[in-house]
Amino acid sequence: MSAPELSWLPSRPDWSDALRSIGNTPGPKEWSALVSLANVRLDFVSTLRLDRRLVKLFGDAPPTGLATRSLRLAVLGSSTVDHLFSAIRVGALRRGLWTSLYKTDYGQYSQELFDKNSELRRWKPETVLFSLDARHLLGGFGVNEPADEVNARLDRQIEILVNCWRVAREQLGCRVIQQTALPIFPALLGNNEHRLAGSPARLVGQLNSRLREHADAEGVDILAVDDKVAADGLNAWHDPMLWHRAKQEIHPAASPVYGDLVGRILAAQQGLSSKCIVLDLDNTLWGGVIGDDGLNGIILGQGSSLGEAFVMFQKYVKDLSTRGVILAVCSKNDEANALEPFEKHPEMVLRRSDIACFSASWQDKASAIRDIAKQLNIGIDSLVFVDDNPFERNIVRRELPMVAVPEMPQDPSLYPATISAAGYFESVGLTSEDLARTQQYQANSLREALKVSASDVDGYLKSLGMEMRWSRFQQIDSQRIVQLINKTNQFNLTTRRYSEEEVSAVIAAPGILSLQIRLVDQFGDNGIIALVIGRVVDDTTAIEIDTWLMSCRVLGRQVEQATLNLVVEEAKRLGADRLIGRYRPTAKNRMVENHYPNLGFSPCTVSDGDGQCWELTLAERAPSSTFIKIIEA
Amino acid sequence: MNEQEILEKLAETFRDIFDIPDLVLNPAMTAEDVPEWDSVNHITLIVATEQQFGIKFQTAEIEELKNVGELVHLVKEKTDNN
Incomplete structure (x- = not known):
């Protein structure tokens, strides 16, 4: 017999230590530490322990200045x-x-x-x-x-x-x-x-x-x-x-x-139920990555069990909006890509008009969520953020502890039950005002302009304990390499495609720079997330980066900088003193147009017209410091 | 799991429930020895032990328990059969 669980809350390995470290003076700091420890998947014994601490500190009176009514x-x-x-x-x-x-x-x-x-x-x-x-x-x-x-x-x-x-x-x-x-x-x-x-x-x-x-x-x-x-x-x-x-x-x-x-x-x-559900898109509302897989490649709709599960989740969300919950989107995507399924995919249940605030950009999600709350003019503590990606969930929990962030199950079939079990939208009476709310908020949001604000994520990145495990291309991984090269559209500087034979040729040639990079962090192994191929330019000591691509899943985690550190080391090993980078624009890779200048490359002195050309003199570059430990696999 | 390992796991649960961080559990210990071990905490202990080891006690088994050692023994019997 298994006990009913607070399955939507995250577990926290250091919970006991955190409980012990709470001070003995009842103040606002101790209170918010207790609140944060309550937002964990507690069993009944940990609930008893937390309550003992709560009663000891605040048994007689609430902390002063509490915003809620006791x-x-x-x-x-x-x-x-x-x-x-x-x-x-x-x-x-x-x-x-x-x-x-x-x-x-x-x-x-x-x-x-x-x-x-x-x-x-x-x-x-x-x-x-x-x-x-x-x-x-x-x-x-x-x-x-x-x-x-x-x-x-x-x-x-x-x-x-x-x-x-x-x-x-x-x-x-x-x-x-x-x-x-x-x-x-x-x-x-x-x-x-x-x-x-x-x-x-x-x-x-x-x-x-x-x-x-x-x-x-x-x-x-x-x-x-x-x-x-x-x-x-x-x-x-x-x-x-x-x-x-x-x-x-x-x-x-x-x-x-x-x-x-x-x-x-x-x-x-007390009117403290959540009011708005903020949804990620890729692998949350449909299967796959719209920017890479395209309109016809995403998994949504009849014909696959996964596609049906995403339809059912969209239906659940739509029903929530019907009863007065505001819908918002927060996605790391080019806006045009993100909107495409809403406008053109026949199986989409949710339409653009259902979404009161649509945020698709490459800024970090904590900042994007702040903007969403501002645009909708509702408290940030009335938002629920739903994302399949544990990295995004945790960064939002850390940056915005007042936002409810449910743990999402692997299988989208279980998404509706998870949101429902969490009871975020508990209602003690349904009014006609509830039912009209979405339209109203949507109008408001159009008036507010989008403002970008930075959020300090260094501490979070550090806490992830990221390790980049790299090697030169390995034959055993060639299938995954080919798949990545041919599937990645967004973070892809040149969009050059390779067949399996061509990848094998890269592996066999000693003078070609090749890197396959895996990222491991406290949530587990993200798999191979980046690839680089570089070739010596004939009769020079320069290496041109033929291919540099990365999975968008690991954006904003300093992987680019750490990868460049590696590329520089490898280039030196191959006897080069200069790197040439090229950006070849396509309909989908605009997000990397400033990739090379961001990494400290300068424009090439001579350009051959094939996209934009950038160069870096190796002797002049000091390695970027990142929170990623680099390990040769 | 042998009886020593079970005793150690149980000790953690006892410490958490009685709020005695340095409680040392020994097989001869009974409710008489721990002031916090009242009838309410006793139920909590039994339920926590069931959850912790994924087992279920019979009413009669609980009634017959004399000391910690017998609880450990009973847990061992049940986990062996799982």
């Missing part, structure tokens, strides 16, 4: 609820909320609710959560009672609950959250359980659907643990042994997810 939440339980408290506090903490919790004495919730002098009333809760176990709610029913009696009893039960809600709202002035009944009862008939009116298994479903109807009418928010059980399985949420032993209806191992559900409702009640 909350007093009373949990009215009919059985043991203590084991959920840590997770509730941490679920709120995850959203920057400070909560004070109160629990009614065992079995005393209705007395405390109705007694005008009760401790509960003196405590003055702002929100009450009715966390009532299924046995308590349905204990009075007889299995063999006739249907009309059972239904009359259910009506009475609902009336009692609705009365509790009203007392809490009207007399205590509270917002009310009602937890649904957990479907814990085994069936007595089986598939046709509905034929036995008094069956507890049937009644849970009936009760929950009645609760929902009345909750809407009464302005009460539902905590849908029954839906979670449907997704995760009953065994993940309930263990009869723990019920018998400790009257815990909800499994302690499920408490982190339970607490998160409570936390997201509390946040939504």
Whole structure:
């Protein structure tokens, strides 16, 4: 049996150390450290540990200057609820909320609710959560009672609950959250359980659907643990042994997810739910890289299971926008390339008009996301950023910790469930304003001009522990080399294509400079990401770079500079004293037009008209310092 | 996994749950020896152990446990059968 997981949150290997390193004075710095530690895939023991620290530092009062409203939440339980408290506090903490919790004495919730002098009333809760176990709610029913009696009893039960809600709202002035009944009862008939009116298994479903109807009418928010059980399985949420032993209806191992559900409702009640989903394009909305694979090469639509999965994700996102979530795009691409599928691909579900803010450029994503928030004129903390690339996810988490960045599964088939499980867009009421929001934001965004701002990423790059493992072309890798040479369109200076035989010829010739470069970092091996081929120009001591290409996946990571360091060393080894670089413009490689001048090359004294010619005198160049360790493989 | 390895892994869990970073676990230890080891923490311990080792205890097995050594032994039995 596996416990329900906070699967959308990243895991963090240094979590325990970070927890220990939090100071003992309750200040804003300690608070934000705790918030950041809450935004990790915690199991229930780490949740307990984090909560212990939280209570020690901020048990009595929130940090001063907290931007969110602090909350007093009373949990009215009919059985043991203590084991959920840590997770509730941490679920709120995850959203920057400070909560004070109160629990009614065992079995005393209705007395405390109705007694005008009760401790509960003196405590003055702002929100009450009715966390009532299924046995308590349905204990009075007889299995063999006739249907009309059972239904009359259910009506009475609902009336009692609705009365509790009203007392809490009207007399205590509270917002009310009602937890649904957990479907814990085994069936007595089986598939046709509905034929036995008094069956507890049937009644849970009936009760929950009645609760929902009345909750809407009464302005009460539902905590849908029954839906979670449907997704995760009953065994993940309930263990009869723990019920018998400790009257815990909800499994302690499920408490982190339970607490998160409570936390997201509390946040939504304060209007803190996310408002906008910012989407990467390549391998997020379609398979493949539009700049390299072209309109016909990307994977999208019927005919491949992967293509269908991307369509389903687009459909999910489109439905989100229909219910009021703003859509934005943040892609490292030439804008014309990025727009092409939206305008021309027949299988695209999302259209340009669905996207309120479309950012496609080569600037780093943290800056791009800042601009998106500015253009849409919404808080940057109301953005969710979805990208398949762990590098981009982590740089955004690091630069913009207030942006929600879900861990995305490898398989796009699981994208919709991942976004849904995270509950970013929890809503406590859907208004017509929600539904009109996208159009409105889109209009605003057109008015704001795009501004580029730099974001300091050095620290991040350093923390990646990047290693560049290089070798001269190897026969064993020739297939991958050929594939890269013929597929790479964007970061490709000359766009010269090679056949397998031609690559073999490069390998066999001793005087030709060839480099295949692999990049490894803490997220794993990125594979061969760059290739360089250089040839000695006849009767000179110059080497001309015939081919230099790189995968766009590793842009912005100093790979270019580190590669040039390598090229220079190799050129010297081959006896050269000068490098010649050439940029041959195509429809797709505009992003590298300044590649050579950026690396310190000067214009050639004599140009032969084949594109732009650049040169570098080796003796004059000191190696660039980068955060990449260079290793010969 | 042998019993010593299980004992060491369990010790981490005990330390985390009781919040005693330098707790040394030995087979003869019982709830009497650790003030923090109350009935609530006991449940937490059992559930954490189940999660940690991917096993499930029977109600009767839990009732019969006398000390840490017996818990280690039970975990060993269950992980061997997995």
